[in-house]
Amino acid sequence: MTPQPFRLPDGGRISRGAPLAFRFDGVAYQGYRGDTLASALLAAGVHQTSTSVRLGRPRGIFTAGVEEPNAIVQIEAPFPEPMLPATTVELYDGLVAGGLPGQGRLATEPDPARYDARYAHCDVLVVGAGPAGLAAAAAAARTGARVILADDQPEPGGSLLGTAEIPDWAAETGSELDAASEARVLRRTMVFGYYDDNYLLAAERRTNHLGSQAPSRLSRERIWHIRARQVVLATGAHERSVAFAGNDRPGVMLAAAARTYVNRYAVAPGRRAVVFTTGDSAYCAALDLAAAGVDVAAVVDARPEPGGAAERAARAGIEVLAGHAVTGTSGEPRVASVAVRALCAAELTGPAREFAADLLLVSGGWNPVAHLFSQAGGQLRYDAGLGAFVPDGCRQAVRVAGAARGVFDLPGCLADGAEAGRRAAEDAGFTAARPLPPTSAAGSAERSAPSAHLWVVPGPDGFGTHFVDLQRDVTVADLARATGAGLRSVEHLKRYTTAGTAHDQGKTSGVLTSGVIAQLLGVEVAELGTTTFRPPYTPVSFAALAGRNRGVLHDPVRVTALHDWHLAHGARFENVGQWHRPWYYPRDGEDMAAAVARECRAAREGVAFMDASTLGKIDVQGPDAGDFLDRLYTNMISTLRVGMIRYGVMCRADGMVFDDGTVIRLAEDRFLLTTTTGNAAAVLDWMEEWLQTEWPDLRAHCTSVTEQWATVALVGPRSREVLAGLAPQLAVDACSFPFMAWRETAVAGIPARVCRISFSGELAYEINVLPWYATALWEALYEAGRPLGITPYGTETMHVLRAEKGYPIVGQDTDGTVTPQDLGMGWVVSKKKRDFIGKRSHLRADTGRADRKQLVALLPQDDVLLPEGAQLVAGDRLADPPVPMLGHITSSYRSVALGRTFALALVRSGRERVGERLYVPVGEELIPVTVTGPVLYDPEGARRDG
């Protein structure tokens, strides 16, 4: 294991008592708890983590945070995860990772981890726990408001964590918030999305940092959905670089990042440093590095008059080169020396100086982190003084505090944060009952000089190694080529060069790119504008977003009260909407065809039963219920007598069939309708919509009772015998209990509503009982029918039986373009009613055409089982494409009753073609079929009374 030659002897927020072993690119290293992968690598002296994607240049750790463009790694163990910035990976024991030039790699085995979500509401959400965020959260919490403070780091402090001395109040404020009953501090939680009406998304890393020690009972990541009355964004700022030759070598690092490595992680990122800056902040880095024993060779300050910070550095013995710029670096692969020249009015002058250095710190200014603000719909404004885009107006209830809006000094941030927090709480309806936290910290009396805005340092030869986007390898020369191609819009220039499109989404490069473009085009940065920031702020794993909604929880499975029986009896299931319905019940060794043939035979020749509980059921009550249903169904419902049942069809306003089912009249003012299984919710919605929005004056109410009734269809010529045995009070003869009537009686002692409805053409009953009696009823039927060979059947048999009778299934034999008339069901369309939904559409030119597609049956030659979906053509030889198609097969079965195969089809002018021969292309063959009317079995209807 390599030692940690760059670890400082003391300091840092790491646990030296907790050494952690890890491997990077095949080499074993050691770090400490509290390290990131990046800080541990730097401690070992590893700067370079990969080569660049396009040019293959060596690249090293550049930042200390989420904005990292270079040090993107592939985690190999404990479980492969692609593309994480080494600067955000908390070190754990057993971590195995490698540097990535371009593409990450997914695991091939399933991810064993769990992921989940939580939903939270608060009065004030504060994003970011740096000084401004802490002050804001404390101020808001002291008003009694419900506060959530979220920060992606393991501990509060934000940028303070990278400074030499963290004021006590930071930790105190953290503890105060932890203790407050109405406040919640979310650590390791990145707020990544800001949506409408203050809906924010955050990803909490719950066990990622524990590696293989992560307890499996805990979710690995959690997505927080937070609805906040008020939001305070205290998201800080990202430092940016300057474009100069060779600004991409390992050993070049942002100044504040180097400071963070020294102070937070007790790592010296180099032995001898040059600092290149355009403002004051980098002097803190220079001084902190010097204090940690790094030899600071010089501070190169682009400003001719750098002010007090420079004086302080000079007093500490650091050479300050005012009005200078770094013009290049050399060293392979890492920086070994830095070239510097005087800079006057954007021109280099004077002799070049070379400094030997293994570290070059750069500070080209600060970009407020305005991503979330922009996602919220906020406008950004270019602040020429800051040389950055800052938040401007936003429609949502959001405030921005501290560095995120360009306030960079600590006292200023504290005051700004406290003010934002207090005002947010007030706007949420709270007033400060307790004194607000102190908002002043010791300010410095130092004379600070404004920052210079330097985007590009010219030369020495060309701009081919002046990088603006390190991850996409985009240089000033590339941008110049793009402007040379005629492009003017930032969006085009970015797309041409791919700048800003990489994993870091341009966090450090975006504004620099705009600055360079402005300079190339000779316009102001403000004129160019910026690109819109899109969620997520940092990448979020698919698995976290999917959460628990996977596997059986992906979509609820609905099962009937009889499901266990079906399972126990070997049913194969079909998904119908969300339901699992028995499809068929194979016996030992039976395939589907054999099982269905047996089930069909039982229904046609003896007795069979099926679980029809999934049919939608809607209870409609009220004095105007009949009138209401007359408007919805194509046929007349209000004339139905109590005790009787009618089949009905509903159309959409465009005249196309929407649903069908039966309507039973329970009382003068009460109806019960059934709908198709898949459409139950849609039909209820549809009814309520009309009732509430168009006819609120109608006194009618609808209630879904689908799950309140279990329904068993008892079918077959011997069904009456079975029923009679179990329902002694019921007069079952066809006169007393006619077709399309219903009766209330006890079946096997269970209160039941029995309907004489048939979807097979056979004598049949539908027995409805409360669902907790379903199994008792079913088993009683099974017992009573056993001597007659009663057979359970599934949806497939149901489909065959109904097709033999030419009954269409909505959604299978219709597709949203079919009218009742097309189905040959003109009889269900009332001519008498003044109106019903869809009626007017039946009068349109196209719906009246005689050559519309109509439902017919087909008898294929040679007993071929035609594929459902197959098309119909006219001749026995295929024309050249496009071949005119006459229709398609909607249903196709092998019929036991008919002793042959048959199909239903929608065929152009189908009814006129009865008797005609058409052809069905199947593979390379053309199968001849004869068109017939749709009812093939018992056309006289002789069997329905048994």
Added chain:
Amino acid sequence: MSPRTPGAQLPEHPDWLWRTPDPRRSYDVVIVGGGGHGLATAHYLARNHGITDVAVLERGWLAGGNMARNTTIIRSNYLWDESAGIYEHALRLWEGLEEELDYPLLFSQRGVLNLAHSLQDVRDSVRRVEANRLNAVDAQWLDPRQVKEVCPIVNISPDARYPVMGATYQPRAGIAKHDHVAWGLARSADAAGIDLIQNCEVTGIDVTGGRVTGVRTSLGPIAAGKVALCAAGHSSVLAAMAGFELPLQSHPLQALVSELLEPVHPTVVMSNAVHVYVSQAHKGELVMGAGVDAYTAYTQRGAFHVIERQMAAALELFPVFARAHVLRTWGGIVDVTPDASPITGLAPVDQLYLNCGWGTGGFKATPGVGWVYAHTIAHDDPHPLARPFCLDRFTTGALVDEHGAAAVAH
């Protein structure tokens, strides 16, 4: 250190693209909207009809609307003859477009799978395949095992909540790189002398005596012999300027990309039932589309629960995606018609032309639309392939209902 990944780079754009001209006072043809369709129309007006006194007016940056936001799926396996006609025409043009434009479009015919998850899906799919074959559109029905052969990472376990029961497969379908397509068309139009005018929003349409005479714009009035609308999500707003309405609703439609990943996904997979569409683009990023948001909006952004649902569905189909990351999401504004088919042809105002309603699926049509629409404009008469897509169909009822094939299909 891993070796550099080949293929993680795109071919370079050319050294010259287009001019940035000031608008002239008058043009023979003004095209409103510089998206893919507007640019393709300009290209074919010049190329097929020699009409070059043309301006394309774009309110933002060229091809910055849906053209820049779509998931680039190209296929022609639509159900109805009318649709197959126009989309297959487009696909044939795609097959020669790189050469025609002399621009690398990264048109990759890697095939598209449309998955079936229920017995009814299977019937609908077979129906579409059979119709496609008779329309000379390459189409196949694959069983789950064959699906797995085409795309080994698809989960075909019968225990999945909605198991894969098969798929339609169009081998000639695929993806292209949208910017390259737009820019290739733009460069060609510009080279023909057509003015591409950006940051020029049309704010009014002048109609005199039932005939269009010009447009008002943020850069001043521009007279025009003919005005052709190509404003996608904003079509209703433009129609209102000319005094008529369109049967369109503009909805947000979102998409997302992951980080760059080593190749895992060789084709394009679409699943209408669970609303996910995914391919792995040229640099290695997974590109995914979701369903539309339920309500209308011009916000160019959608709601997050749509993305979450899409991720859950994606992991059902592709468990290996678990630890991929969403890098970026975005939204476009899609103009949806009642029958999920486009409207292209004549407008109720003379010399004004309509092309809209391509909804969630107009990228694939780009060259086809340009060809057909340029013809319509040049002859003041709808191209035969466009005729079924006239506005009048909503009155007669002769809809081209592609909900089955296009519901939220790209």
Added chain:
Amino acid sequence: MLLIPCPWCGPRDEAEFGYGGQAHVPYPEDPTALTDEEWARYLFFRNNPKGPHPERWCHAAGCRRWFNAVRNTATNEILAVYRVGEPRPVIV
């Protein structure tokens, strides 16, 4: 995820609601009296403005009531909600 103020239940997440398109499009008194063009307008043409839009929502996973809202389609801001039968509020 919009926060939609149901006039019966108060503010709730968008996911609880169903969208019903343009409000105040009454079902024609006598559809047969309409021309095909007029009927087509009723069937297929709905306003699609960029700006304030009176529209219908249904609190499907709540009180199941339909109500109207004026929402700015350019910003998603909900400017008003009102119950069925109440007049459209004047938005200034």
